[in-house]
Amino acid sequence: MIELEAINRNFEVGEETVHALRDINLNIDAGEYISIMGPSGSGKSTLLNILGLLDQPNSGIYRFNGKAINQLAEDEQAQVRRENIGFVFQFFHLIPRLSAADNVALPLTLAGVEPDIRQQKTAAAMDALGIAERAQHRPDQLSGGQRQRVAIARAMITEPQLILADEPTGNLDRSSGSDVIEALEALNQKGITLIMVTHDPELGGRAMRRLKMDDGKIIGDHQS
Amino acid sequence: MIELEAINRNFEVGEETVHALRDINLNIDAGEYISIMGPSGSGKSTLLNILGLLDQPNSGIYRFNGKAINQLAEDEQAQVRRENIGFVFQFFHLIPRLSAADNVALPLTLAGVEPDIRQQKTAAAMDALGIAERAQHRPDQLSGGQRQRVAIARAMITEPQLILADEPTGNLDRSSGSDVIEALEALNQKGITLIMVTHDPELGGRAMRRLKMDDGKIIGDHQS
Numbered sequence: 001m002i003e004l005e006a007i008n009r010n011f012e013v014g015e016e017t018v019h020a021l022r023d024i025n026l027n028i029d030a031g032e033y034i035s036i037m038g039p040s041g042s043g044k045s046t047l048l049n050i051l052g053l054l055d056q057p058n059s060g061i062y063r064f065n066g067k068a069i070n071q072l073a074e075d076e077q078a079q080v081r082r083e084n085i086g087f088v089f090q091f092f093h094l095i096p097r098l099s100a101a102d103n104v105a106l107p108l109t110l111a112g113v114e115p116d117i118r119q120q121k122t123a124a125a126m127d128a129l130g131i132a133e134r135a136q137h138r139p140d141q142l143s144g145g146q147r148q149r150v151a152i153a154r155a156m157i158t159e160p161q162l163i164l165a166d167e168p169t170g171n172l173d174r175s176s177g178s179d180v181i182e183a184l185e186a187l188n189q190k191g192i193t194l195i196m197v198t199h200d201p202e203l204g205g206r207a208m209r210r211l212k213m214d215d216g217k218i219i220g221d222h223q224s
Numbered sequence: 225m226i227e228l229e230a231i232n233r234n235f236e237v238g239e240e241t242v243h244a245l246r247d248i249n250l251n252i253d254a255g256e257y258i259s260i261m262g263p264s265g266s267g268k269s270t271l272l273n274i275l276g277l278l279d280q281p282n283s284g285i286y287r288f289n290g291k292a293i294n295q296l297a298e299d300e301q302a303q304v305r306r307e308n309i310g311f312v313f314q315f316f317h318l319i320p321r322l323s324a325a326d327n328v329a330l331p332l333t334l335a336g337v338e339p340d341i342r343q344q345k346t347a348a349a350m351d352a353l354g355i356a357e358r359a360q361h362r363p364d365q366l367s368g369g370q371r372q373r374v375a376i377a378r379a380m381i382t383e384p385q386l387i388l389a390d391e392p393t394g395n396l397d398r399s400s401g402s403d404v405i406e407a408l409e410a411l412n413q414k415g416i417t418l419i420m421v422t423h424d425p426e427l428g429g430r431a432m433r434r435l436k437m438d439d440g441k442i443i444g445d446h447q448s
């Protein structure tokens with residue numbers, strides 16, 4: 001489903017070049033459940049952003065379902081992303097002036113799904129994550145972990161082919177965190193490919209395949 | 225050092241009232257090391273914001289060093305906050321157009337500390353947290369855990385009497401997280417009062433006193 005071939009990503013800061021991803025090679029089959037762990041600054045979010053078509057590599061090829069996707073035009077990439085990928089950002093990126101419920105429903109709204117179906121799916125997703133009572137609150141009227149769960153519900157709402165989750169339990173207690181993992185794993189059971197960045201070794205260990213990153217490279221790749 | 229007496233904090237959302245803090249009574253002595261744990265949405269950040277003079281209770285009294293602080297004028301409270309309290313926010317609140325180093329140095333700059341002393345202290349703090357190499361990066365040029373460490377360095381830089389840390393290791397791997405805890409605990413060893421909200425039971429268990437919150441109340445208060 002996913003092939004990364006000789007992927008490099010650099011950032012320029014003044015005179016300096018940061019090599020955030022160095023010669024990344026990675027194949028991922030449909031339906032896999034993969035965790036990515038590694039030190040702060042090792043390139044995990046950068047890798048996830050490239051996988052999610054939110055960022056472009058400086059060199060190398062990204063094939064998505066056999067198609068060299070990083071070479072498509074911007075609007076074509078945006079379409080592939082909208083139709084296939086759900087993304088939970090490390091810092092959520094919720095829309096400040098929309099309610100929690102409207103934030104969750106946004107991908108359905110963009111896909112033209114009818115209001116009553118949207119309302120039903122949104123209520124079910126927020127219920128599963130324990131945030132139904134906060135449906136009408138705006139993001140600034142939510143706790144940190146409530147915002148995180150809105151971001152997760154939004155990423156899951158269209159049941160996309162691929163879910164990328166960047167530290168989805170970082171602001172959650174044990175109980176809310178396991179509701180989140182249950183919901184994500186249930187989608188993986190239905191065939192959805194799930195790739196999760198985490199600093200929590202217990203969570204990372206639940207995946208069927210575990211990648212370790214360090215200094216822009218994948219240094220470990222283990223099947224459970 | 226700190227007395228909270230019958231503290232209540234409500235938020236209005238449309239027709240609804242959220243009772244974020246309900247009848248909180250709490251005494252904290254100078255030099256204590258306290259952790260606060262509890263479910264997502266239980267009021268931990270709200271309590272920390274009131275302790276940090278960033279928010280006002282709807283009723284009740286907050287005495288800081290014997291003085292009824294929540295009844296002072298805004299600019300007087302701001303002065304007490306600037307001179308005595310370091311705050312690590314759950315979502316950092318870094319200044320986007322300043323470099324990491326200038327973000328860290330900001331409390332020293334506001335306190336009128338000379339440039340060479342500022343530079344020395346800033347370098348030492350960033351070094352202790354492993355972010356010296358990113359001194360010239362702006363926040364948007366940092367990883368999540370690097371931003372978190374900038375926020376922590378900033379809160380510690382003036383060695384304030386009281387440090388309030390809202391989930392300071394949420395975006396950090398085990399090794400960077402323990403650098404942070406070492407640095408904070410070293411300040412506590414020097415007599416600084418340290419109050420830390422965390423979802424990590426291992427981290428919470430290191431404190432000398434552990435508070436548990438649920439639904440706006442303190443339901444547990446245990447000495448180690």
Ligand SMILES: Nc1ncnc2c1ncn2[C@@H]1O[C@H](COP(=O)(O)OP(=O)(O)OP(=O)(O)O)[C@@H](O)[C@H]1O
Nearest residue numbers: 011020040041042043044045046365367368369370
């Ligand atoms: N826009 C940018 N400009 C410059 N450098 C950047 C930029 N974004 C990231 N970096 C650098 O690239 C490296 C990788 O960043 P990335 O965000 O992928 O790390 P990470 O593994 O997700 O870390 P964390 O666990 O702290 O979230 C870091 O050292 C960071 O400082």
Ligand SMILES: Nc1ncnc2c1ncn2[C@@H]1O[C@H](COP(=O)(O)OP(=O)(O)OP(=O)(O)O)[C@@H](O)[C@H]1O
Nearest residue numbers: 141143144145146235244264265266267268269270
């Ligand atoms: N500005 C606001 N307006 C309305 N409700 C709010 C506001 N801020 C917080 N709340 C609500 O008050 C409750 C307590 O929020 P708080 O941020 O203190 O929780 P928390 O314990 O820090 O949670 P987390 O572990 O998720 O960070 C939550 O249920 C939240 O929805």
Ligand SMILES: [Mg+2]
Nearest residue numbers: 045090367368
């Ligand atoms: Mg990251």
Ligand SMILES: [Mg+2]
Nearest residue numbers: 143144269314
């Ligand atoms: Mg909070």
